[in-house]
Amino acid sequence: MAVFNLKSREIECKIVFYGPGRSGKTTNLEYIFKTYKKQVSDQMVTIDTEGDRTLFFDFLPMGLGKIKGCDVKVQLYTVPGQVQYSSTRKLVLKGADGIVFVADSFAIRREKNMISLRDLDQNLKECGLNIFKIPLVLQYNKRDIADIPGNTIPIMSIEELQKDLNKQLKVPYYSASALSGQGVGATLKECLKLTLVHLQKEFNWAQ
Amino acid sequence: MGIKEQIKSALQEAEMYRTQGLLNEAMLTYKNVMELINKSIQPENSRQLLEGINNKIELLKKTISKYNDSDKIPELSVDTQNLIKEKFAFSTDKESSILEGAIILTKFGQFERAIKEFNELLKIEPLRLVAAKNILRCYFASSGADDAVSKYKEWIELGIFSTGQEEKIKFFLDNLLKEKGPKKKLPAEEVNENGNKNNSVEKKALDEKKLSDELLLDIPKTDDNEEEFLDISSVGITLGEDQKKGLEVILDVAFQSGDMVSLIVPGREKALIDIFKIGLKFNAINFYSPIAILNGSGVILTFSKIDSGPKAGNYSLDLKMFTD
Numbered sequence: 001m002a003v004f005n006l007k008s009r010e011i012e013c014k015i016v017f018y019g020p021g022r023s024g025k026t027t028n029l030e031y032i033f034k035t036y037k038k039q040v041s042d043q044m045v046t047i048d049t050e051g052d053r054t055l056f057f058d059f060l061p062m063g064l065g066k067i068k069g070c071d072v073k074v075q076l077y078t079v080p081g082q083v084q085y086s087s088t089r090k091l092v093l094k095g096a097d098g099i100v101f102v103a104d105s106f107a108i109r110r111e112k113n114m115i116s117l118r119d120l121d122q123n124l125k126e127c128g129l130n131i132f133k134i135p136l137v138l139q140y141n142k143r144d145i146a147d148i149p150g151n152t153i154p155i156m157s158i159e160e161l162q163k164d165l166n167k168q169l170k171v172p173y174y175s176a177s178a179l180s181g182q183g184v185g186a187t188l189k190e191c192l193k194l195t196l197v198h199l200q201k202e203f204n205w206a207q
Numbered sequence: 208m209g210i211k212e213q214i215k216s217a218l219q220e221a222e223m224y225r226t227q228g229l230l231n232e233a234m235l236t237y238k239n240v241m242e243l244i245n246k247s248i249q250p251e252n253s254r255q256l257l258e259g260i261n262n263k264i265e266l267l268k269k270t271i272s273k274y275n276d277s278d279k280i281p282e283l284s285v286d287t288q289n290l291i292k293e294k295f296a297f298s299t300d301k302e303s304s305i306l307e308g309a310i311i312l313t314k315f316g317q318f319e320r321a322i323k324e325f326n327e328l329l330k331i332e333p334l335r336l337v338a339a340k341n342i343l344r345c346y347f348a349s350s351g352a353d354d355a356v357s358k359y360k361e362w363i364e365l366g367i368f369s370t371g372q373e374e375k376i377k378f379f380l381d382n383l384l385k386e387k388g389p390k391k392k393l394p395a396e397e398v399n400e401n402g403n404k405n406n407s408v409e410k411k412a413l414d415e416k417k418l419s420d421e422l423l424l425d426i427p428k429t430d431d432n433e434e435e436f437l438d439i440s441s442v443g444i445t446l447g448e449d450q451k452k453g454l455e456v457i458l459d460v461a462f463q464s465g466d467m468v469s470l471i472v473p474g475r476e477k478a479l480i481d482i483f484k485i486g487l488k489f490n491a492i493n494f495y496s497p498i499a500i501l502n503g504s505g506v507i508l509t510f511s512k513i514d515s516g517p518k519a520g521n522y523s524l525d526l527k528m529f530t531d
Contacts, residue, residue: 001517022229045287045290047283047287049274052228055281056291056315087314091295091314094462106224106232108232108236109232125438126438128461145223152216152219153223202517
């Protein structure tokens with residue numbers, strides 16, 4: 001839940017990176033941490049297990065500076081993607097103002113993407129939120145694999161991913177390679193834009 | 208594509224999945240390659256290749272098993288634990304925030320620190336029973352039933368709780384042992400069997416059956432053991448005799464997690480705010496869901512004023528639900 005301090009004209013919001021295990025949520029945050037040094041206000045906190053699987057969450061605080069006369073702060077979180085960490089996902093999702101759903105483009109992960117999106121819908125409901133109303137952006141990650149010369153790994157087309165995940169939602173989507181950073185900034189900017197516009201309706205924070 | 212190309216391509220695919228950390232997918236793909244080889248290549252020409260693939264599968268199995276074993280939750284650094292408390296506990300009222308902070312630590316499996324914080328809460332009279340129960344639950348979840356029973360025995364020997372509190376703690380631990388632990392006899396029970404039977408104590412404990420889960424925390428669960436609970440949209444609490452006799456107060460659900468609902472109490476409802484206290488139990492509650500109305504009871508887990516955000520000035524109330 002965003003916090004708006006009227007006196008100091010400061011707004012703080014929470015963006016959560018959601019998606020199946022190994023889809024690249026942490027890699028997104030790592031790229032943002034490396035690339036947007038000016039905006040990053042503190043160290044990135046990562047709590048992972050052996051094999052680089054996120055155990056609880058990753059956390060990255062950012063300061064976007066003054067926007068429309070208001071100091072905008074953003075807290076980025078990732079959730080653990082593995083199915084068994086459902087309780088932790090709910091805890092991290094609580095109070096989210098915007099969501100980036102990171103989908104895996106590998107055809108073999110098609111079902112996992114869909115299961116994770118359904119899980120997001122369910123968990124948002126439990127937090128009193130609606131997947132159709134919350135600012136949400138889809139990111140189709142690992143698109144770079146398709147560009148490797150001689151690649152034979154089955155990769156879903158954007159059309160297939162759209163049909164599976166975005167047919168009903170009709171939210172903005174981006175192709176990305178979190179490892180190289182392609183599409184990462186665009187995804188985050190879109191999610192921030194949607195979130196801040198959404199919060200303007202709620203708080204009227206912008207002058 | 209010829210058979211050699213098919214095999215080469217599938218092996219590349221499996222290796223890609225492995226490097227991406229998709230270990231099960233890698234294993235499945237290697238197994239498919241083995242089938243393909245068995246079907247299409249003469250055994251004398253494929254033995255070496257099959258052996259190589261088999262070694263890769265065995266290695267993957269070991270890695271998967273190692274990862275599964277490492278799922279045991281580690282004790283995090285104090286800084287990270289502080290971050291967890293700061294980011295996931297929202298109460299601003301001093302006592303509630305200490306309690307909430309300790310509960311949040313437990314939800315993240317940080318039992319050692321949580322036990323320390325619950326121990327501090329033993330000094331605060333209204334919270335000591337809750338703290339004691341949570342300490343036992345932490346021991347139970349982290350080091351096992353024996354440590355929980357030892358702690359209980361230590362408390363009894365030290366006599367730090369009133370008789371009423373001891374009874375409630377004993378009843379709680381009994382239930383915990385019945386539900387999840389090995390059969391153990393607690394000191395008070397042994398005394399009873401030696402002839403000093405106190406039926407009224409047992410009866411009182413039974414009367415409080417539904418209170419046994421009072422103010423319990425949620426130990427991190429997996430999907431497998433999470434209880435199914437209908438989505439509750441609002442809650443109708445019928446106030447007791449000594450409150451606003453028989454009046455049903457309807458409150459909307461802001462958040463639900465299993466059998467716990469968070470309700471928003473408008474700040475203008477002064478009379479309700481005076482009534483609601485942590486630990487207060489309501490025996491007649493209607494839980495309204497989109498498909499049914501459930502009857503039951505509930506206990507207030509947390510109750511605190513919201514100091515910031517769009518709901519500032521209102522109160523947040525967490526209620527544990529018990530349906531009939």
